[in-house]
Amino acid sequence: MHDDLEGKHGVQSLEVGMSLLKAMVTGQQAMMLKDIAAAADMPASKAHRYLVSLIRSGLVEQDPLSSRYTLGPFALNLGLVALGRLDRVRLGLSAIADLRDAINETTALAVWGGQGPVIVRWERPRRPITVNVITGATLSLLASAAGRVFAAWLPPAQIEPLVQAELDSGKCRANVQTLDEARAVLAEVRARGLAAISGHYMVRGVEAMAAPVFNFKQDITLGLVVVGVEGSLDMREDGPTVTALREAAHALSLRLGYAPPAA
Template sequence: MAKSIQSLQRAAAVLRLLAGGERRLGLSDIASSLGLAKGTAHGILRTLQEEGFVEQDAASGRYQLGAELLRLGNSYLDVHELRSRALVWTDDLARSSGESVHLGVLHLEGVLIVHHVFRPDDSRQVLEVGAMQPLHSTALGKVLAAYDPVARGEAVRGTREQLTGRTVTDLEQFEAILELTRSRGWATDVEETWEGVAAVAAPIHDRRRMPVGAIALTGAVERLCEDGEIRPELITAVRECARSVSRDVGAGRF
């Protein structure tokens, strides 16, 4: 029988302690509760913090569970299940709008496209399933960063590359965009990632109101926009599609 790895056991004990006791605990509290030397406890906490499983309050120095652990603990839907539940709704959206539809999820430092419905015409199109999109400039990325603290952290810490003349790279301006996205429930990308391309996206939530993905409608600027803004009826259609998928994965009506 293989031996247990002591460092992993101790890390698990730290996480259980933070999950089951007070909201925040200091280093001394954690060390004494688990019978660890302060140096050992600090090393474990530092490693967990680097991985996003633990966060340290800047003012008090106390520790609490981090967003990455909460994201995993809330059991994000399996990508294949999310895709299967979105099939009918995304097909309907593409058919009614006449544009391409993408389903994206957070992956590493970007957005992974897990489903792509072609624009329903005879034009030649490239399947984008498996492609990665940036968090800071795409409609999908902005929605995920606005609602998912892990995605926001990746977008804030990462390099916000200037992809076009319209790309927002300034952190303060980017944070303002995320706040606007949260307040209205959708995000846009009008030539911020690719010249001549526009998109609008809305979040998919599970029964815990946690973001599990996002849906975007994508097409040429001249078709999706009027006077430089996404057409209101397309925004409504994307939001309704995202709500329908959310209800299908267990979210209440909202």
């Protein structure tokens, strides 16, 4: 009977130990015993007993000099295995479908293709006039929202030669003439946290927004894109479309292991 109940209801002591681990993950740094106990809402003496067992398992380790506790090598291994099994594109496809449902606009998922971002999938909204998105083609770095997002967060040494080549081609419709002007545009994208283009998009009559998705290495790994007919897309900073795009990109980043920098 006892085993049957445990199978249905779980093991309470394991759940208590997990609450301590969650508190340490949320703290994002090595923590003192009293802080871990307070975050897990339990007496310090009880927390200490569980931490001893967690240290023995390799999930936690304690710095002998500072007495602070942090995640141990086995916890790090678990995290790396979990991250390795995540399919970022699969999660991204789910994210753009949910975003389309939330804002009823065309949404798309972009990945880096070496010379620029590439759209791998797009979702059609429920409205009579929509914008079709071409999949598989490399997008402009300056005249597309996805391009600006990747160019803003990828290393300058990797990006600037590609930006210069785009400027030299004379085919850029982004109203940017020099590398210094491009740097200023990308700095503005980073400051705002997303890219928005209206009037100088790579296709006439279309405007778009894109937000970066980061991975556990704090690197940009995907771009979430919203595309609409020029003049019809709500691009207000505090509007529901921009807000939903920001929230979707942030949620997906967290799902991929991104840890936002401390304020």
